[in-house]
Amino acid sequence: MRNLLSATLALGLASTPVAAAELTVITAGDQNMVDYINEYLGPLFEEQNPGHTVRAVGTGPGDAGSQKIVERFEAQKQAGSETWDTDVAVAHEKFIGPMIEGGYLAAYRDNIATGKLVTRANADMALGARVSGYVMPMFNSQTALAYNPALVPTPPKSYAELAAWVTENPKQFGYNGIKGGASGVSFVMGWIYAFGEGDADKLMNGPFEEAETQKWDAAFDSLKAFTRNATLTPGNAGTLDLLSRGEIAIGPVWVDMFYSWQANGQLPPEFKLVLPAPGMPGQPMHYVIPEKAANKELAEKFVALATSPKVQAEGIVKRFNWYPGIDAQHVQAELDADTWNKLFTDVTPEDLASYGKPFPIAPYNTAILEAYEAKAAN
Amino acid sequence: MQRRLPALLLVLPALTVILFLFVLPLALSVAGAFETETGFGLDNFVKSFALYSSDMIFTLMIVGLSTCMIGLVSIAIGGYLTLGENPRAVAILRWLYRWPLFIPFIVVGQVLRTFLAKNGLMNNILVGAGLITPLQAISFLDWRGIVIAFVWKQTPFVTLLLAGAMASVDRGTIEAARNLGASRARILVEILVPQVARTLMVGLVLSFVTMMSVLSVPLMINAQSPTMLTADIAFRINAYGDYGVANALGLISLAATACVAWFYLRQSMRDRG
Numbered sequence: 001m002r003n004l005l006s007a008t009l010a011l012g013l014a015s016t017p018v019a020a021a022e023l024t025v026i027t028a029g030d031q032n033m034v035d036y037i038n039e040y041l042g043p044l045f046e047e048q049n050p051g052h053t054v055r056a057v058g059t060g061p062g063d064a065g066s067q068k069i070v071e072r073f074e075a076q077k078q079a080g081s082e083t084w085d086t087d088v089a090v091a092h093e094k095f096i097g098p099m100i101e102g103g104y105l106a107a108y109r110d111n112i113a114t115g116k117l118v119t120r121a122n123a124d125m126a127l128g129a130r131v132s133g134y135v136m137p138m139f140n141s142q143t144a145l146a147y148n149p150a151l152v153p154t155p156p157k158s159y160a161e162l163a164a165w166v167t168e169n170p171k172q173f174g175y176n177g178i179k180g181g182a183s184g185v186s187f188v189m190g191w192i193y194a195f196g197e198g199d200a201d202k203l204m205n206g207p208f209e210e211a212e213t214q215k216w217d218a219a220f221d222s223l224k225a226f227t228r229n230a231t232l233t234p235g236n237a238g239t240l241d242l243l244s245r246g247e248i249a250i251g252p253v254w255v256d257m258f259y260s261w262q263a264n265g266q267l268p269p270e271f272k273l274v275l276p277a278p279g280m281p282g283q284p285m286h287y288v289i290p291e292k293a294a295n296k297e298l299a300e301k302f303v304a305l306a307t308s309p310k311v312q313a314e315g316i317v318k319r320f321n322w323y324p325g326i327d328a329q330h331v332q333a334e335l336d337a338d339t340w341n342k343l344f345t346d347v348t349p350e351d352l353a354s355y356g357k358p359f360p361i362a363p364y365n366t367a368i369l370e371a372y373e374a375k376a377a378n
Numbered sequence: 379m380q381r382r383l384p385a386l387l388l389v390l391p392a393l394t395v396i397l398f399l400f401v402l403p404l405a406l407s408v409a410g411a412f413e414t415e416t417g418f419g420l421d422n423f424v425k426s427f428a429l430y431s432s433d434m435i436f437t438l439m440i441v442g443l444s445t446c447m448i449g450l451v452s453i454a455i456g457g458y459l460t461l462g463e464n465p466r467a468v469a470i471l472r473w474l475y476r477w478p479l480f481i482p483f484i485v486v487g488q489v490l491r492t493f494l495a496k497n498g499l500m501n502n503i504l505v506g507a508g509l510i511t512p513l514q515a516i517s518f519l520d521w522r523g524i525v526i527a528f529v530w531k532q533t534p535f536v537t538l539l540l541a542g543a544m545a546s547v548d549r550g551t552i553e554a555a556r557n558l559g560a561s562r563a564r565i566l567v568e569i570l571v572p573q574v575a576r577t578l579m580v581g582l583v584l585s586f587v588t589m590m591s592v593l594s595v596p597l598m599i600n601a602q603s604p605t606m607l608t609a610d611i612a613f614r615i616n617a618y619g620d621y622g623v624a625n626a627l628g629l630i631s632l633a634a635t636a637c638v639a640w641f642y643l644r645q646s647m648r649d650r651g
Contacts, residue, residue: 064616177602179613232602234491234519245497247517366618373429377602 021052023298026072027090028065029285030236032260032320034058040315045302052298061236062181066095073104073290084292087299090138090285093122094362097129099288106291107133112304117326122284128206128361135286136307137325139316142255142282142356143186144275144347146240148268151249158277159194162250163222166229174231174239174248178372181236182283185369187252188223188376189359190280192368195219200278203360203368213367220375227376240267252280255347259321273346279355284325309334317343323352411625422626429610430627436604438634440521441589444528445582451529452537452581456574457566460544461552472541479534486531487598494518494526494599523599524606528589536581543577544570576646583642587635607631 023045027033034056042054059068069089076084091099099105109115110133122140124132145162147155151172156162166173176184193200198215231248233239239251240258244267253273261267287303289296305311312324313334321343324331328349332340344352359365414421427434455475462468478486493499496517504510518526547570555565571578596606607627614624 062616064612067616067619070619178617179602179605179609180597231517232600234598234600234602238491241492242495245495247496369617370429 021295021298023052023054023087023295023302024057024085025054025088025090025302026057026059026069026086028059028061028069028092029090030061030257031058032256033090033285036315036320040319041302041306041311044311045305048305049298049301054302063092063094066091070095070098070102073099074102076292077102077104082292083294084290085294086290087293087295088302089288089290091288093126093131093283093286094359094365096126096131096135096286096288097362100129100131100134104290105134106289106293106296108289108296108300108303109133109136112136112300112307114304114307114326117307117309117330119327122358123286123325125205126286127359127365128208128363131286135288136303137284138287138306139256139312139320139322139325140282140284141322142275142347142352143183143190143252143280144255144258144273145250145280146243146253146258146267146271146273147250148243148246149270149272151246155250155272155274156276157274159191162276163226166226169249170229171231172249173229174233174242174251176233176235176239177377178369180234180238183236183239183252183254186281186359188372189365189368190276190278190357191223191226192216192219192360193357194278195222200357203364204358206361208361208363212364213371216368216371217375220371223372224376243267243271255282255323256321259343263321275347275351275355277355279357281357281359282323283359407625407628410621411629413622413625422622423630425623426626426630429623430607432604433607433610434630436521437590437606437631440524440606441528441586444525444532444589445586447525447529448533448536448585449578449582451533452540453566453571453578455533455537456540456544457562457570459541460547460570461562461566475537476534478531479538481531482594483527483531483592484594484598486527487595490523490527490530491519491598494523520600521604524595527595527599528592532585532589536578536585539577539581540574543574547573579642579645583638586638590631590635 025037025042027037037054037056042056045054046052059065059072069086069091072086073084073089096105109118115136118137120137120140123135123137124130126135145155149155152165156165162173175187178185178188193203196203196216196219198212202209202212231242233242233248233251236254236257239248239253240261242248243251243253244261255273258267258271258273262269262271287306289299289303293299306315307326309326309330312326312331316322316324317331317335318339323343360368411422412418412420455471459468459472462471481489494517495501496515496519498517500518501510501515505512505515551569551573552565555569560568591608592606593608593612596609597612607630611624611627614620614627
């Protein structure tokens with residue numbers, strides 16, 4: 001059924017004429033991703049490359065958005081299209097492995113100058129799949145616990161402290177489960193890192209062993225009891241909504257969303273973040289270029305611009321509050337101390353280094369989500 | 379034969395559209411529900427029931443409860459529109475009740491999300507009016523929120539059908555009952571409703587089917603556990619790319635709506651026969 005649907009989709013796509021110098025960038029993620037390209041990166045690229053235009057297409061938030069990109073590539077591959085309708089795609093790391101496996105992507109990192117500015121491990125391995133050469137990280141994002149200092153003067157510093165705090169303060173902690181966005185997913189993954197009986201490093205680095213998935217029963221039992229004392233929120237933004245209205249006192253959020261909401265005045269300025277031990281996951285978004293992109297050279301130019309220290313400083317850090325995708329020292333040089341420090345006020349670089357974890361590799365990721373549905377949510 | 383050919387040609391475009399855009403995808407999704415990694419089997423259904431049986435019950439309860447409430451409210455509104463004696467009140471009600479018809483489900487979800495929250499508009503008004511204290515305020519963003527959204531959105535649709543049917547009921551029967559001293563409530567229950575029962579049924583069956591398929595409202599108001607099957611279907615596809623279980627869940631909700639449709643068909647056949 002998928003094949004047929006994909007084929008139909010591809011047929012429709014293939015018949016659309018490709019304009020010569022229109023660079024099509026499709027991006028997963030919330031509206032801020034599309035805004036970033038439309039308002040900042042696109043105009044900048046058009047200015048530097050007169051005559052060419054950038055068209056940004058959003059495929060929707062969360063894993064669903066990246067899943068759509070994978071299916072779009074799959075459809076064009078199966079339809080045997082010679083040139084694809086996408087020049088650059090931005091996707092979550094979980095989906096890069098399948099894209100490389102399917103043979104959809106071009107290895108371009110060595111072709112561009114900024115390729116050398118990335119040495120972080122998650123640009124070579126994405127949830128257990130080797131991706132070096134195929135991706136350039138657009139930014140790194142991190143989840144953390146946001147809290148209201150008026151209600152929580154001394155925030156819990158670890159998952160164990162949080163679990164104890166929640167029994168004393170029922171319904172004051174809120175998260176969005178696993179069906180309403182990745183901040184809740186991230187919280188659940190962190191819970192398994194903290195309380196699962198297996199080896200958390202194995203979950204992050206592999207290899208996948210079926211036996212490992214049997215070691216989480218106690219952790220899910222305690223999570224079920226924990227969730228009974230928690231408030232379930234409708235989505236990533238839902239958690240922030242409830243925080244701002246004072247309905248909950250603490251909850252897991254994406255750091256960049258937290259800072260953006262604060263900058264817009266949607267969250268009180270005194271709210272703070274804490275990254276609990278033993279750590280919560282974060283993830284990069286990656287730029288990829290399809291093997292059959294119509295404007296491959298232009299696409300490489302686009303990614304090179306997007307990952308240049310100046311753009312990473314001005315666009316990624318200053319305007320959108322993300323952590324840089326390329327190595328931090330190259331970006332720090334481009335920024336004034338205030339902007340740089342703002343990004344690290346609550347969550348220090350040391351915290352990030354010790355408690356900023358990757359998500360589990362894809363098969364464990366799926367196994368944990370299913371186990372949550374079967375054991376903690378049912 | 380010669381007369382039939384042009385007729386066939388005329389319906390052919392419509393028939394093709396239905397075949398390719400409706401029957402074929404439906405057949406594929408039914409087949410997909412039985413497709414597993416090891417060939418055809420019931421694995422997807424086993425998994426669906428293991429993970430989502432509470433959601434299935436939850437979905438049926440919510441939609442069932444909403445359907446009943448929609449029925450009651452629309453009878454009340456339709457009844458007042460037909461039997462009401464204050465022409466100004468009738469005119470205002472007639473003008474007001476249709477509004478939610480033009481508001482999409484997603485907007486209803488968005489509006490209620492801020493309206494029904496613990497410190498949302500509704501509770502703020504109640505606290506401001508001194509009716510409850512801030513500590514008594516509770517959030518309605520759970521199954522109650524979904525029911526409120528469904529009832530609010532679907533009642534006008536059923537009322538629209540029902541009020542039309544009530545208006546076309548022979549006024550003589552109503553006048554006769556009134557002459558014999560029947561109260562308005564009694565006229566509504568014993569004279570009006572029995573005569574429009576079939577229209578009411580059509581409206582409720584259509585509402586049931588619509589509500590079974592709404593994704594935006596549960597996503598906006600309560601995507602947690604338990605939640606409605608539509609949210610689970612979306613989650614299976616988005617998080618796992620698992621079309622098998624999603625199709626199986628789809629087939630299960632199709633079975634639920636088919637039951638209602640069958641009940642309705644049987645009823646209308648009996649009425650005719």
